[in-house]
Amino acid sequence: MNRAKITLADIAETAGVSPATVSRVLNGDPRVSPERVTRVNEAISELGYSPNRAARTLVTGKTGLIAAVIDSNLNVFSDPFWGQITTGISQALQEANFQALLMVRPLDVEDPSVVASLAPGQVDGAIFFQLHNDDTVNLLQDMGLPLVVVGRPEESSKLTYVDSDNFGGAHQATKHLIDRGCKAIATVAGDQQLSSGRLRLDGYRKALAESGIGFDESRVAYGDWTDVGGEQAMRTLIESNPSIDGVFVANDLMALGAMSVLEEQGRNIPEDVAVVGFDNMFAGRLGRQQLTTIEQDVQGLGAKAAAMVIRMIDGERPKSVVLPTRLIVRDTA
Amino acid sequence: MNRAKITLADIAETAGVSPATVSRVLNGDPRVSPERVTRVNEAISELGYSPNRAARTLVTGKTGLIAAVIDSNLNVFSDPFWGQITTGISQALQEANFQALLMVRPLDVEDPSVVASLAPGQVDGAIFFQLHNDDTVNLLQDMGLPLVVVGRPEESSKLTYVDSDNFGGAHQATKHLIDRGCKAIATVAGDQQLSSGRLRLDGYRKALAESGIGFDESRVAYGDWTDVGGEQAMRTLIESNPSIDGVFVANDLMALGAMSVLEEQGRNIPEDVAVVGFDNMFAGRLGRQQLTTIEQDVQGLGAKAAAMVIRMIDGERPKSVVLPTRLIVRDTA
DNA sequence: TGTCATCCTGAAAGCGTTTTCACGGGCCTT
DNA sequence: AAGGCCCGTGAAAACGCTTTCAGGATGACA
Numbered sequence: 001m002n003r004a005k006i007t008l009a010d011i012a013e014t015a016g017v018s019p020a021t022v023s024r025v026l027n028g029d030p031r032v033s034p035e036r037v038t039r040v041n042e043a044i045s046e047l048g049y050s051p052n053r054a055a056r057t058l059v060t061g062k063t064g065l066i067a068a069v070i071d072s073n074l075n076v077f078s079d080p081f082w083g084q085i086t087t088g089i090s091q092a093l094q095e096a097n098f099q100a101l102l103m104v105r106p107l108d109v110e111d112p113s114v115v116a117s118l119a120p121g122q123v124d125g126a127i128f129f130q131l132h133n134d135d136t137v138n139l140l141q142d143m144g145l146p147l148v149v150v151g152r153p154e155e156s157s158k159l160t161y162v163d164s165d166n167f168g169g170a171h172q173a174t175k176h177l178i179d180r181g182c183k184a185i186a187t188v189a190g191d192q193q194l195s196s197g198r199l200r201l202d203g204y205r206k207a208l209a210e211s212g213i214g215f216d217e218s219r220v221a222y223g224d225w226t227d228v229g230g231e232q233a234m235r236t237l238i239e240s241n242p243s244i245d246g247v248f249v250a251n252d253l254m255a256l257g258a259m260s261v262l263e264e265q266g267r268n269i270p271e272d273v274a275v276v277g278f279d280n281m282f283a284g285r286l287g288r289q290q291l292t293t294i295e296q297d298v299q300g301l302g303a304k305a306a307a308m309v310i311r312m313i314d315g316e317r318p319k320s321v322v323l324p325t326r327l328i329v330r331d332t333a
Numbered sequence: 334m335n336r337a338k339i340t341l342a343d344i345a346e347t348a349g350v351s352p353a354t355v356s357r358v359l360n361g362d363p364r365v366s367p368e369r370v371t372r373v374n375e376a377i378s379e380l381g382y383s384p385n386r387a388a389r390t391l392v393t394g395k396t397g398l399i400a401a402v403i404d405s406n407l408n409v410f411s412d413p414f415w416g417q418i419t420t421g422i423s424q425a426l427q428e429a430n431f432q433a434l435l436m437v438r439p440l441d442v443e444d445p446s447v448v449a450s451l452a453p454g455q456v457d458g459a460i461f462f463q464l465h466n467d468d469t470v471n472l473l474q475d476m477g478l479p480l481v482v483v484g485r486p487e488e489s490s491k492l493t494y495v496d497s498d499n500f501g502g503a504h505q506a507t508k509h510l511i512d513r514g515c516k517a518i519a520t521v522a523g524d525q526q527l528s529s530g531r532l533r534l535d536g537y538r539k540a541l542a543e544s545g546i547g548f549d550e551s552r553v554a555y556g557d558w559t560d561v562g563g564e565q566a567m568r569t570l571i572e573s574n575p576s577i578d579g580v581f582v583a584n585d586l587m588a589l590g591a592m593s594v595l596e597e598q599g600r601n602i603p604e605d606v607a608v609v610g611f612d613n614m615f616a617g618r619l620g621r622q623q624l625t626t627i628e629q630d631v632q633g634l635g636a637k638a639a640a641m642v643i644r645m646i647d648g649e650r651p652k653s654v655v656l657p658t659r660l661i662v663r664d665t666a
Numbered sequence: 667t668g669t670c671a672t673c674c675t676g677a678a679a680g681c682g683t684t685t686t687c688a689c690g691g692g693c694c695t696t
Numbered sequence: 697a698a699g700g701c702c703c704g705t706g707a708a709a710a711c712g713c714t715t716t717c718a719g720g721a722t723g724a725c726a
Contacts, residue, residue: 005454007712018676023714031674050449054390055712058681063387068435072420083415087405090437099450102401102435104423116383117432121338340682351706356684364704388682391711 006047015043026051066098066309067118067126071107080281081298085150088302089127096310098124107131110139118145125309127302132193134159146312148305152195160312161320162305164296166196169325170203173248173276173294176327178211182246182274186219188233188258190250200250200278219244223254230254234261246274246333252281252293259289259332274333290330297323339380348376359384399431399642400451400459404440413614414631418483421635422460429643431457440464443472451478458642465526467492479645481638485528493645494653495638499529502627502658503536506581506609509625509660511544515579515607519552521566521591523583533583533611552577556587563587567594579607579666585614585626592622592665607666623663630656 008026012019017036024032025040032040043049057063068089070082090100101123105114108131118126118140128137130151137159141147149161177185187204190197205215221236223229230249234257237244249255255277259269267273269289280295300323308318341359345352350369357365358373365373376382390396401422403415423433434456438447441464451459451473461470463484470492474480482494510518520537523530538548554569556562563582567590570577582588588610592602600606602622613628633656641651 005712008714009712019713020676020678020715021674024675027714033674036675050452050455052391052454052712054387054396054454055681056714057387058385058391058683058712059714061681072424080413080416082419083413086415086419086435087437090435091405094436094438094446100435102419102423102433103427104420105427113427119383121385121387122383338682341684342682352683353685353706353708354704357705360684366704369704385682388711389684391682391713392684394711 005052006049008049008051010047011040011043011049014047015039061121063122063124064098065101065123066093066306067101067103067123068129069103069105069107069114069118069126070129071131072104073106073108073132084298085129085302088299088304089306090302092303092306093310096306098306098310107136108133110136115139120144125313127305127309130194130196146309148309148312150301150305152199154195160308160318162301162308163195163320163322164298164301165322165325166199167203167206168322169278169294169296169327170200170248170250171207172203172325172327173278174204174207175211176276176292176329177246177248177274177333178207178213180246180270180274180333184219184241184244185213185246185248186221186237186241186244187247188230188237188249188254189220189222190225190254192222197250204248223250223257225251225253227253227257227260230257231261232257234258238262238265238267244273246276248276248278250278252277252279252291255291255293255332256282259291270331270333276333280328289332292330292333293328295326295328297325338385339382341382341384343380344373344376344382347380348372394454396455396457397431398434398456399426399639400434400436400456401462402436402438402440402447402451402459403462404464405437406439406441406465417631418462418635421632421637422639423635425636425639426643429639431639431643440469441466443469448472453477458646460638460642463527463529479642481642481645483634483638485532487528493641493651495634495641496528496653496655497629497631497634498655498658499532500536500539501655502611502629502660503533503581503583504540505536505658505660506611506627507537507540508544509609509662510579510581510607510666511540511546513579513603513607513666517552517574517577518546518579518581519554519570519574519577520580521563521570521582521587522553522555523558523587525555530583537581556583556590558584558586560586560590560593563590564594565590567591571595571598577606579609581609581611583611585610585612585624588624588626588665589615592624603664603666609666613661622665625663625666626661628659628661630658 008019008022012022015022017040021032021036022040025037053064068086093100103117105111114136120143125146128147128149134153134157137147137149141159149159152161152163153159174185187201189201192198208215218240221233223233230253247258249258255275259275262269262273269275277291277293280293282291304321304323311318341352341355345355350373354365354369355373358370386397401419426433436450438444447469453476458479461480461482467486467490470480470482474492482492485494485496486492507518522534525531541548551573554566556566563586580591582591588608592608595602595606602608610624610626613626615624637654637656644651
């Protein structure tokens with residue numbers, strides 16, 4: 001149909017008005033006579049016109065683009081969540097008439113190409129995913145780029161972030177084990193380099209402390225978020241603490257490994273040892289038992305981040321947000 | 334540093350050349366004297382200049398953007414793959430100096446906003462993910478948009494696609510069961526609305542036929558790709574065919590359900606019944622046994638699609654591609 | 667009835683690039 | 697030694713839109 005590209009000028013001509021008026025109609029300027037508005041709108045739908053983004057960007061300085069920047073190094077960890085997060089982002093952005101630019105890049109080294117792609121004028125804002133190294137992000141922020149981090153940056157950082165309540169979730173999980181009657185509660189903690197790893201361990205400690213249970217360092221083992229890591233950690237734990245009757249595992253993948261070790265050792269779950277995970281990664285069945293775990297609102301994380309970056313573009317300074325988690329009780333605790 | 338945005342004209346001035354020359358240097362035009370090239374390059378890095386995309390787009394008509402359009406209705410199915418696919422796409426595009434625009438939209442109804450976002454001049458090309466309804470895609474293709482579909486469209490379609498070898502993979506899987514000595518081989522097939530569902534069933538039939546094993550309709554049960562669906566299908570199967578000693582399940586999630594039913598019935602895997610899945614969704618352990626399955630090169634799918642759409646933009650007409658799959662033998666068969 | 671504010675409209679400038687075109691100088695032909 | 701070519705360069709137009717500015721018409725007010 002619209003073979004040759006038609007421009008605003010074409011609309012102006014067929015509607016018998018000036019280009020300026022067409023532009024005003026396009027942008028909802030109220031001071032155009034109703035009669036002309038309809039004339040213009042007719043011409044638009046008749047010719048099947050849609051405005052040229054580049055031209056608009058050139059004059060307004062707004063690109064309508066928001067970058068979602070994902071550290072390609074954290075693939076393993078976030079794999080199952082990408083779909084949900086990106087869905088959340090994409091939908092929230094679309095409602096505000098923004099487009100999402102997807103960038104998967106190594107973020108641990110300072111990458112000039114990333115910076116160039118996000119320099120002022122290239123995008124209106126950016127959403128970064130949890131990273132080990134804040135340097136690039138801080139640089140960009142100093143350059144005036146509105147940005148939000150998903151996941152928690154370093155404590156001292158001035159970055160705006162959205163995060164799940166890792167601390168609260170771990171607290172809920174551990175509390176659940178306590179309420180269930182567990183007396184000797186261990187934990188398989190995650191990578192302490194990551195804030196999520198630290199916060200989930202802190203939540204565990206807090207719950208113990210609240211219930212007057214002393215913290216015992218020997219009941220903490222560290223894994224690397226993988227099932228194999230969970231396996232190893234669980235072996236360590238059960239060797240040094242054969243009497244444990246409950247364990248909070250900092251993510252579901254490690255819980256998978258931990259449970260296989262428990263089964264192998266002949267411990268019944270949850271009768272002998274109760275297990276709570278984190279992430280709700282496996283919505284359905286998992287082997288014979290369904291894992292009791294902490295659910296994060298992953299899609300909400302994306303949607304919230306998008307909403308916040310849009311507010312920043314509008315000149316506001318939104319506060320960082322921590323999204324609540326939810327305990328899902330299933331078979332293992 | 335670069336507070337006020339600096340333009341090509343600024344570079345021209347500090348380098349003491351004309352804007353035209355700067356532009357030529359930027360675009361690698363060979364007919365600029367080496368001496369000026371260095372002068373310009375110095376000015377560029379000194380001022381920290383990067384060209385304005387919008388202005389460039391406006392004059393060249395190329396946006397440098399390729400849309401990755403994902404049907405929001407197929408979340409469940411593709412969830413764990415998104416990360417890999419998008420990584421593949423993003424990296425391949427970046428190497429060719431394109432940016433990936435992410436659009437998660439319902440694609441089953443014809444959505445004017447999708448069409449508008451992809452109209453000529455908005456993006457240079459698009460990659461669509463497997464869909465139930467080709468209408469929107471065909472429309473866009475007719476409008477001259479270079480596009481590639483990931484997953485296989487309807488047989489009659491003229492669309493260019495990239496797909497995993499569903500047929501070949503299913504054939505491999507079934508063949509493996511036969512080679513293993515299984516005599517009564519059933520299958521849990523997927524949704525026959527989807528090409529992947531049909532092709533995986535066809536591959537199963539082909540392998541049986543090749544080995545002179547008759548096809549028995551009662552040995553086919555249909556699931557909906559979910560673990561629960563796999564469970565139900567397996568129950569049906571085992572009821573009507575108690576003697577089966579091998580089963581090819583059309584995806585890993587259903588295999589999960591199927592295996593739990595087998596265990597529940599007291600059948601040992603793989604001694605009594607061998608199981609092969611499809612997707613290699615669970616890289617690690619899965620309950621007590623690791624699933625023998627067919628691996629697809631998901632990231633390759635994304636990379637290939639990106640490469641193809643770029644070739645189409647360059648005016649070529651690449652052929653559709655089917656990527657090979659690989660049998661991964663583990664515990665269950 | 668005269669003055670002023672108000673409203674709607676169009677002309678034109680400008681956003682930052684690329685690209686065509688013309689021009690001058692050097693080199694290679696003859 | 698003269699003509700023609702090619703090579704490197706800059707001037708200027710063009711891309712499609714928004715927005716400022718000014719002007720004409722209308723209505724309100726005194």
